[in-house]
Amino acid sequence: MAEAPATGGPTAAGPIGIIGGSGFYELLADPHSQSVETPYGPTSGPISVGHIGDRPVAFLPRHGAGHVLPPHRIPYRANLWALRQLGVTRVIAPCAVGSLRADVHPGDFVVCDQFVDRTWGRPDTFFDGPEVTHVSVADPYCPELRAAAVAGLKATGSRAVDGGTVVVVQGPRFSTRAESAWYRAAGWDVINMTQYPEVTLARELGMCFCGVALVTDYDTGVPGVPESEAVTMEVVFRVLGTMVDTFREALRVTVERIPMDRRCRCVQTG
DSSP states (O other): OOOOOOOOOSBOOSOEEEEEOTTOSOOOSSOEEEOOOOTTOOOSSOEEEEEETTEEEEEEETTTTTTOSOGGGOOHHHHHHHHHHTTOOEEEEEEEEEEOSTTSOTTOEEEOSEEEEEOOSOOOOSOOSSSOOOOOOSSOSOHHHHHHHHHHHHHTTOOEEEOOEEEEEOOSSOOOHHHHHHHHHTTOOEEESSHHHHHHHHHHTTOEEEEEEEEEEOTTOOTTOTTOOOOOHHHHHHHHHHHHHHHHHHHHHHHHHSOSBOOSSTTOOO
16 A cells, blocks of 8 residues: 555544536536646546535546546546545545335435445555555445435435445446346345445545435336336436536535534544
8 A cells, every 4th residue: 555645533624525426527616626646546537626615625526527437447546545635534425326226216315324346346445465454344434424414415305315225336337137136136225336446445544435326217127116217328317417406505515514523433444
């Protein structure tokens, strides 16, 4: 592992990191662009540093400007490392997801508390040796950030599901019907292509992480939902476009509700 940025203590005065998913290429009203060199190559793009209210925020478009990076080509390690170099200790990571449940609908939000990794071949750790470290991720998502996100979403009148498991698949293709049925049978709630390894890399750096899932579709179609169809990119972007403004407002409220002092255990990587 390269020499890591300091993880800091319980007080987090640095900017709040936001890793924008599909449709979140611009967020701040007063940004200035900043490039950060990392031991893991370039980030997805320049980081926009500005404010939401009186809180400093660092925004990074996950897929790059114009959505040019597919999920398996995103430089996850560089992205998290660069944010930490800028003093970020807490990250909010919105992402588009498909629903695996008949009672979770397009237009809903799910504030995840668990993930299942079904990806392969992605560089997914900073601990490549000779230092060997096994990081605890039994509870991968920060409870403080999750509470703030749920409150922020509900303040906008949005339907926010408090807790849920996201299964993260390799992409860039969508699931077969058999795969989707398998994930539903396992009891998982939503499906996505980017939450892993973002969440575990954040934990390795002692950063808090909150994954907010924006439900855009029913994956391959959900039994018991007659109007559901197999997902397409056109469907994802159409529904996402209807959710962006609401979620931006929810982000504003969420950022304001994040306490200045960290009382969680996310900084403890062991």
